[in-house]
Amino acid sequence: MYMSARDKNKKSNNGRASSYSSWQPHIIMALNIVALIRNINVLTLKRVKSKGELRFGVEVKLGLGSSNHRLLRSALKRRREEATTMGWIGETVDSIKSLQIRQVLTQAVSLGMIVTSALIIWKALMCITGSESPVVVVLSGSMEPGFKRGDILFLHMSKDPIRAGEIVVFNVDGREIPIVHRVIKVHEREDTGEVDVLTKGDNNYGDDRLLYAHGQLWLQRHHIMGRAVGFLPYVGWVTIIMTEKPIIKYILIGALGLLVITSKD
Amino acid sequence: MHSFGYRANALLTFSITILALMCAMASLSDNFNSPTPSAQVQVLNINWFQKQPNGNDEVSMTLNISADLQSLFTWNTKQVFVFLAAEYETPKNSLNQISLWDGIIPSKEHAKFWIHTSNKYRFIDQGSNLRGKEYNLTMHWHVMPKTGKMSADKIVMPGYRLPVEYR
Numbered sequence: 517m518y519m520s521a522r523d524k525n526k527k528s529n530n531g532r533a534s535s536y537s538s539w540q541p542h543i544i545m546a547l548n549i550v551a552l553i554r555n556i557n558v559l560t561l562k563r564v565k566s567k568g569e570l571r572f573g574v575e576v577k578l579g580l581g582s583s584n585h586r587l588l589r590s591a592l593k594r595r596r597e598e599a600t601t602m603g604w605i606g607e608t609v610d611s612i613k614s615l616q617i618r619q620v621l622t623q624a625v626s627l628g629m630i631v632t633s634a635l636i637i638w639k640a641l642m643c644i645t646g647s648e649s650p651v652v653v654v655l656s657g658s659m660e661p662g663f664k665r666g667d668i669l670f671l672h673m674s675k676d677p678i679r680a681g682e683i684v685v686f687n688v689d690g691r692e693i694p695i696v697h698r699v700i701k702v703h704e705r706e707d708t709g710e711v712d713v714l715t716k717g718d719n720n721y722g723d724d725r726l727l728y729a730h731g732q733l734w735l736q737r738h739h740i741m742g743r744a745v746g747f748l749p750y751v752g753w754v755t756i757i758m759t760e761k762p763i764i765k766y767i768l769i770g771a772l773g774l775l776v777i778t779s780k781d
Numbered sequence: 782m783h784s785f786g787y788r789a790n791a792l793l794t795f796s797i798t799i800l801a802l803m804c805a806m807a808s809l810s811d812n813f814n815s816p817t818p819s820a821q822v823q824v825l826n827i828n829w830f831q832k833q834p835n836g837n838d839e840v841s842m843t844l845n846i847s848a849d850l851q852s853l854f855t856w857n858t859k860q861v862f863v864f865l866a867a868e869y870e871t872p873k874n875s876l877n878q879i880s881l882w883d884g885i886i887p888s889k890e891h892a893k894f895w896i897h898t899s900n901k902y903r904f905i906d907q908g909s910n911l912r913g914k915e916y917n918l919t920m921h922w923h924v925m926p927k928t929g930k931m932s933a934d935k936i937v938m939p940g941y942r943l944p945v946e947y948r
Contacts, residue, residue: 661859661860661885661887662859662860662862662885662925677876679878680864680866680878680879680880680921681862681864681866681880681921681923681933682923682933683923683931698862700864700879700880700883700902701878701879701880701902702876702877702878703874703876703877703878703907704874704875704876704877705873705874705875706872706873706874706875709875712907718862718883718885723902744931745930745931746808746929746930746931747925747926747928747929747930747931748804748928748929749927749928
C-alpha cells in the first residue's frame with residue numbers, strides 16, 4: 517500500500533522524488549489505527565468497529581481528497597492549456613471526464629488500501645495475540661501506581677492456565693467497559709480444569725465482588741479477555757482525548773487537511 | 782516539497798520512531814539482569830480456624846515475612862508487586878491459590894523489608910478440606926517496567942501444615 521501511495525505522490529510532484537511525502541499515509545494510517553483502538557476500547561466491540569472505519573474513512577478521504585482535488589486542478593489547468601492550443605473543446609471535455617473518473621478511482625483504491633491495511637494490521641495482531649482486542653487503554657486509576665489512566669496495555673490470550681498475580685482484562689455481564697485488575701485467588705477444578713478466579717485492583721481497598729454482576733462470586737474463564745503482558749505509558753491519552761473531546765480530533769484532521777492543501781505540489 | 786508541513790511531518794515521524802526504538806531498547810535491556818531474590822516466611826500463630834456456616838473452612842494466621850528483592854530493580858523498573866500466596870491441592874481442586882498478603886515496592890530502597898502481619902485477604906477454602914492440610918507458601922513478584930514487557934517469578938516455600946482441629 518505504501519507503494520501505491522508513494523507513486524501517487526511522486527506523480528503529484530511532477531517526477532521530483534520526494535522522501536518526505538511518503539510519510540503522509542503513515543500518519544493517516546496511524547490515525548486510522550488509533551481510531552480502531554479507541555472504538556474497540558471505549559465502546560462495544562463488533563458493532564462499532566465497522567462504524568469507526570467508516571467514520572474514519574470519511575476523514576481520510578478528506579485528507580486525500582483535498583490533495584487529489586489539487587492534483588486534479590493542476591491537471592485540468594494543463595489540459596486546458598493544451599486545449600487552447602489545439603482549439604478542440606469537445607474532446608477536452610471528454611478527456612476531462614475520463615480523467616475525473618480515473619482520479620476518483622485512484623483515490624478510492626488508495627483510500628481502500630489505507631483502510632484495509634490498518635484493518636489487516638489489527639486483525640493480524642488479533643491472530644498473533646489470540647485476544648479480541650490486543651491493545652487496550654487504561655481508563656481508571658484502580659491499578660495505580662502500576663497503571664495510570666492513559667497507559668496502553670498489550671494483551672495476550674494463550675491457553676496457559678490463569679494464575680494468581682496475573683493482570684487480566686475481564687468482562688462482567690451487564691458492564692460495557694472491560695476491567696483490568698489483578699488475580700488474587702484461583703481455584704482450579706481437578707476434573708474439568710475450569711477455574712474460579714477472584715480479582716482486585718491494586719489501588720482498591722477491597723476485592724472485586726462488588727463490581728461483579730449481582731450475586732456473582734467468581735470469574736470464570738469465559739469472562740477473561742486476556743492477560744496484560746506489555747506496557748506503554750501515556751500513549752493512550754491520544755485516544756482518551758479524542759474520545760472525550762471530539763473537537764480536538766476534528767481540529768487535528770482539519771489541520772492535516774489544511775497542510776495538504778497549502779503545501780506545494 | 783520542502784515546505785514547513787513536510788518538515789514538521791518528517792520531524793514528528795522521526796522523533797516518534799526514535800522514541801519507540803528507545804522504549805524497545807529499554808525493555809530489552811531488562812533481559813541482562815539476572816536477579817537473585819530471597820524470602821523467608823514464618824507462620825507465627827493460627828489466630829483462629831473454623832468452619833463457616835456455609836461449610837467452607839476459614840483460617841486466620843499471623844505471618845512474619847522477610848524478603849530481599851533489591852536485585853529485581855533495574856533502571857527500567859517502575860515498581861515491583863509482591864504477594865504471598867498459600868497454594869494447596871484438594872480432592873475437588875487441582876490447584877488453589879489464595880493471596881494472603883501483598884504489597885507494592887516503589888523503589889530499590891524499600892526492597893529489603895521485614896513485616897509482621899495477619900493475613901490481609903481471607904483464607905477461605907472451597908469446601909472443608911483445610912484440617913491438617915499441608916500447603917506451600919509462595920512468594921510471587923511481578924515486575925512492572927517503566928515501559929515494555931512485564932515479568933514475573935516466584936519462590937516456593939513448601940512444608941507448612943494447618944492444625945488438625947478447629948480452634
